[in-house]
Amino acid sequence: MTTWLVTGGAGFIGSHLCEALLARGDAVRVLDDLSTGKRENLPPGAMLIEGDVADPATVRAALDGVAGCFHLAAIASVERGVTDWLGTHRANLTGAITVFDAARPTRIPVVYASSAAVYGDAATVPIVEAAERHPLSAYGADKLGCELHARVASHVHAIPTVGLRFFNVYGPRQDPRSPYSGVISIFCERIRRGAPIDIFGDGGQTRDFVYVADVVTALVAAMRLAPADAPVFNVCTGTATSVLDLAHTIAELTGTLLDARHRPPRAGEIRDSTGAPALSRRILGLADPLSLRSGLGKVLDWMGGAV
Numbered sequence: 050m051t052t053w054l055v056t057g058g059a060g061f062i063g064s065h066l067c068e069a070l071l072a073r074g075d076a077v078r079v080l081d082d083l084s085t086g087k088r089e090n091l092p093p094g095a096m097l098i099e100g101d102v103a104d105p106a107t108v109r110a111a112l113d114g115v116a117g118c119f120h121l122a123a124i125a126s127v128e129r130g131v132t133d134w135l136g137t138h139r140a141n142l143t144g145a146i147t148v149f150d151a152a153r154p155t156r157i158p159v160v161y162a163s164s165a166a167v168y169g170d171a172a173t174v175p176i177v178e179a180a181e182r183h184p185l186s187a188y189g190a191d192k193l194g195c196e197l198h199a200r201v202a203s204h205v206h207a208i209p210t211v212g213l214r215f216f217n218v219y220g221p222r223q224d225p226r227s228p229y230s231g232v233i234s235i236f237c238e239r240i241r242r243g244a245p246i247d248i249f250g251d252g253g254q255t256r257d258f259v260y261v262a263d264v265v266t267a268l269v270a271a272m273r274l275a276p277a278d279a280p281v282f283n284v285c286t287g288t289a290t291s292v293l294d295l296a297h298t299i300a301e302l303t304g305t306l307l308d309a310r311h312r313p314p315r316a317g318e319i320r321d322s323t324g325a326p327a328l329s330r331r332i333l334g335l336a337d338p339l340s341l342r343s344g345l346g347k348v349l350d351w352m353g354g355a356v
């Protein structure tokens with residue numbers, strides 16, 4: 050039986066990946082420190098090693114005998130990078146290097162989560178993979194660091210790697226109570242209850258919202274590819290949705306009246322972030338992504354519909 054290591058497997062995206070790997074009959078080992086992930090996110094059958102992805106001995110033991118590693122563990126928060134620069138750096142970049150280093154003896158392929166945050170405020174949208182990378186946060190800088198070290202892993206140590214730059218991922222199990230959670234889980238949870246939501250600035254800032262099952266498909270396809278030249282791909286839909294349109298769509302789907310409070314714009318917030326999906330669709334063989342309305346329906350169903 051094929052066994053995979055999923056770091057960060059008790060988190061939002063990782064737990065969906067574990068579910069998909071187990072559903073096709075593979076075995077799954079998870080390395081997670083449960084800092085934001087939860088034990089109850091893990092599907093039955095996933096084996097949890099509770100530990101730190103930046104600890105070399107722990108990672109070496111976790112990688113023993115696996116066919117490949119999906120490296121998703123990170124402190125997935127731009128805000129935390131501001132308040133705890135060094136701490137997030139250790140999890141987000143040292144963690145990735147620890148995985149690559151532990152993969153050296155057996156050259157285990159590593160598919161890892163990068164982020165659209167590597168682009169910063171891109172001059173042209175939709176953003177293609179070859180666009181310049183000017184991260185504006187410690188989080189984005191560390192994700193770019195992961196990509197650079199993946200190249201070292203590949204070119205110097207012959208470890209196959211693929212980096213996936215996720216845009217705004219959403220779906221069931223994204224915790225609306227977490228201050229670092231995505232806008233969709235927070236809006237869905239509040240709007241369905243008729244509670245007010247905060248919109249920063251004019252609400253015209255746009256994002257590319259990609260449903261978690263499409264991200265899982267990309268992760269699995271990337272592991273099949275795992276070539277020698279350390280490629281990176283956008284994981285996105287190519288569709289720009291403004292924050293205000295998102296709020297109105299959720300209000301419409303839940304049949305509630307939108308109560309939006311406009312707040313001053315957030316310093317440094319990126320205005321437009323929409324990815325170009327052509328390269329990943331072609332090379333990874335991805336199908337059309339789920340529509341935002343269908344994905345929102347799934348999130349609302351998971352939350353229990355309107356109240």
Ligand SMILES: NC(=O)c1ccc[n+]([C@@H]2O[C@H](COP(=O)([O-])OP(=O)(O)OC[C@H]3O[C@@H](n4cnc5c(N)ncnc54)[C@H](O)[C@@H]3O)[C@@H](O)[C@H]2O)c1
Pocket residue numbers: 056057058059060061062063080081082083084085086087100101102103120121122123124125126140144162163164165214215216217218219231
């Ligand atoms: N959700 C998004 O929109 C998005 C966008 C771009 C990139 N990403 C990346 O995707 C990956 C998964 O994100 P997510 O949204 O599922 O976040 P998440 O917080 O739900 O999952 C991250 C997991 O990593 C674990 N973790 C954190 N630090 C660790 C450490 N030092 N050792 C071991 N485990 C540790 C957490 O407990 C958690 O289970 C992350 O690398 C994140 O940066 C997410």
